[in-house]
Amino acid sequence: MMHEEPPPFLRTWKRVYAAVLLYLAVLIALLAWFTFHWNRG
Amino acid sequence: MRTLDWFVLAFSLVFIVIYGLWRSRDSGSVDKYLLAGKTMPWYAMALSIMATQASAITFISGTAQAYVDGMRFVQMYFGLPLAMILLSATAVPAFHRSGVYTAYEYLERRFDAKTRTLVSIVFLLQRGLACGVALYAPAVVLTVILGVPDRVTTLLMGGIVLLYTVAGGIQAVTWTDFQQMLIMFAGVFVSLITAILLLPGSTTLPDALALAGAAGRLNPVVLSFSWNDQFNLWTGLLGGMFLALAYFGTDQSQVQRYLTGKSIAQSRLSLLFNAVAKLPMQFFILLTGAMVFVFFSFEKPPMVFNPVELERMQSKPEYAALAARYDSAFADRKAAAERYLETKDPATLDEFRAANLRLEAARKATGANDTNYIFLSFVTRYLPVGVVGLIMAAIFAAAMSTISAEVNSLATVTVIDIYKRHLRKDATDRHYLLASRLFTAFWCAYAIGTAQFGSSLDSLIVAVNRLGSYFYGGMLGVFILAFYFPRVGATPAFVAVLLGEAAIFAAAQLTHVSFLWYNVIGALVVVVSGVAMSFFAPSRPAAA
Numbered sequence: 001m002m003h004e005e006p007p008p009f010l011r012t013w014k015r016v017y018a019a020v021l022l023y024l025a026v027l028i029a030l031l032a033w034f035t036f037h038w039n040r041g
Numbered sequence: 042m043r044t045l046d047w048f049v050l051a052f053s054l055v056f057i058v059i060y061g062l063w064r065s066r067d068s069g070s071v072d073k074y075l076l077a078g079k080t081m082p083w084y085a086m087a088l089s090i091m092a093t094q095a096s097a098i099t100f101i102s103g104t105a106q107a108y109v110d111g112m113r114f115v116q117m118y119f120g121l122p123l124a125m126i127l128l129s130a131t132a133v134p135a136f137h138r139s140g141v142y143t144a145y146e147y148l149e150r151r152f153d154a155k156t157r158t159l160v161s162i163v164f165l166l167q168r169g170l171a172c173g174v175a176l177y178a179p180a181v182v183l184t185v186i187l188g189v190p191d192r193v194t195t196l197l198m199g200g201i202v203l204l205y206t207v208a209g210g211i212q213a214v215t216w217t218d219f220q221q222m223l224i225m226f227a228g229v230f231v232s233l234i235t236a237i238l239l240l241p242g243s244t245t246l247p248d249a250l251a252l253a254g255a256a257g258r259l260n261p262v263v264l265s266f267s268w269n270d271q272f273n274l275w276t277g278l279l280g281g282m283f284l285a286l287a288y289f290g291t292d293q294s295q296v297q298r299y300l301t302g303k304s305i306a307q308s309r310l311s312l313l314f315n316a317v318a319k320l321p322m323q324f325f326i327l328l329t330g331a332m333v334f335v336f337f338s339f340e341k342p343p344m345v346f347n348p349v350e351l352e353r354m355q356s357k358p359e360y361a362a363l364a365a366r367y368d369s370a371f372a373d374r375k376a377a378a379e380r381y382l383e384t385k386d387p388a389t390l391d392e393f394r395a396a397n398l399r400l401e402a403a404r405k406a407t408g409a410n411d412t413n414y415i416f417l418s419f420v421t422r423y424l425p426v427g428v429v430g431l432i433m434a435a436i437f438a439a440a441m442s443t444i445s446a447e448v449n450s451l452a453t454v455t456v457i458d459i460y461k462r463h464l465r466k467d468a469t470d471r472h473y474l475l476a477s478r479l480f481t482a483f484w485c486a487y488a489i490g491t492a493q494f495g496s497s498l499d500s501l502i503v504a505v506n507r508l509g510s511y512f513y514g515g516m517l518g519v520f521i522l523a524f525y526f527p528r529v530g531a532t533p534a535f536v537a538v539l540l541g542e543a544a545i546f547a548a549a550q551l552t553h554v555s556f557l558w559y560n561v562i563g564a565l566v567v568v569v570s571g572v573a574m575s576f577f578a579p580s581r582p583a584a585a
């Protein structure tokens with residue numbers, strides 16, 4: 001029988017998922033900046 | 042390749058096999074052979090999932106993609122973290138709690154035997170065709186670069202995979218994947234750093250990025266949308282999410298990796314690791330390709346990277362004119378790049394851009410299709426001794442990790458969903474263990490056998506790659522019905538899968554939408570038609 005274990009950090013899985021979403025948003029924003037910065041010419 | 046490179050390559054291969062076999066010495070039951078007795082820690086599953094996805098050809102063509110087209114390919118992975126979150130929240134607990142060996146076994150618990158069998162057969166056809174291609178495709182490139190016949194390369198890679206996959210089952214596959222992914226990480230970072238270090242002395246990293254940007258190679262985010270183009274932010278997010286949902290949630294070659302977890306939490310962590318690490322990994326692979334492009338702005342690249350094709354071209358009468366045009370365009374581009382390094386004047390970047398367009402037109406005029414040879418041509422000609430062996434080991438590792446997971450999952454579905462379910466229901470554990478080993482050997486031999494005829498199947502390879510994208514949408518749709526729509530019964534789900542597949546084939550034949558949208562179309566048709574039919578057909582309570 002599998003038990004619902006809490007994650008090793010951030011206490012709940014919902015918070016972990018939210019952190020991954022935030023990470024994705026930041027990563028896409030950084031990549032968008034990277035594109036804009038090196039394609040200005 | 043020099044002696045030290047061959048030594049590094051041979052040592053890596055031998056070490057991987059011995060380590061994998063050592064870690065899998067306790068595989069004496071079906072549960073341990075196919076699911077590792079559900080004992081795997083998250084980090085082993087995480088790297089195994091990553092290694093399974095990263096095939097050799099993705100490794101080779103990823104860098105080439107950035108060299109010829111820029112970094113926009115990375116957007117294909119934007120939807121992956123979203124898919125990993127959804128799968129962690131739904132599929133992982135559902136599969137774990139139902140105690141299944143395969144994702145398709147779950148479909149019988151939820152619907153009925155015919156839905157399970159239909160989806161299992163679709164998987165066997167799709168993955169079975171793909172595993173021969175996964176072995177042959179990198180062998181073609183390695184053959185030209187290493188000067189070894191492709192049959193030797195496919196036999197070597199296939200033989201090694203057969204050895205540890207048959208002997209150690211999923212434990213051997215997972216632990217070898219773990220090692221292979223570490224070698225791939227090392228290969229990516231060593232080639233990126235070496236490509237930067239090989240640039241002319243006065244070139245700084247910002248200079249290199251400015252040149253790559255001027256030539257349109259640094260474009261990881263494209264905001265404009267087109268239905269026909271998969272490389273933009275919106276298609277990457279939505280189409281990429283559906284592709285990742287289908288691949289990681291319904292393809293047994295991936296599902297089996299996280300079914301081995303010692304708990305739901307460990308399996309979730311393995312998927313979430315990929316959600317976090319996959320995008321940066323792909324970014325660095327593409328950045329390597331962009332830096333190789335900058336390197337070849339100062340060092341003249343061959344007009345055609347495939348030496349066999351170049352030799353063929355040199356015997357043609359039009360070769361001299363093509364070569365002269367190419368040489369002149371390269372000289373202009375190099376001069377513009379050097380002027381930029383001297384002056385840092387942004388106007389010189391315009392000259393560089395214009396000269397690059399002339400060079401690309403000259404290369405296009407050759408009609409050569411040689412993108413898969415770009416990276417390995419750079420590696421073998423310019424990288425230091427020892428590093429070449431490491432990169433080759435990474436390419437072999439990428440190929441073998443994908444093939445071993447495919448063979449392992451094909452054997453599991455054949456034994457659990459077909460043999461045990463329909464042909465021999467009440468045999469002993471020992472019998473099914475033997476059957477699992479034999480079917481693993483069969484699928485491995487099948488992959489090697491298919492790859493032996495690869496040279497006469499080039500057009501089939503294109504067809505197989507295209508066909509593969511036709512099936513995921515239907516498979517994803519039926520799993521969405523299983524997880525989220527308890528009201529939908531067996532017959533509506535079965536008919537809905539057939540309707541979804543028909544919709545995908547119609548979209549492929551009648552429209553020009555990018556293949557990434559096939560998954561969205563197929564899944565939506567399955568879900569909408571399944572739910573609509575459930576209002577008219579009686580349903581049974583969900584058992585899973």
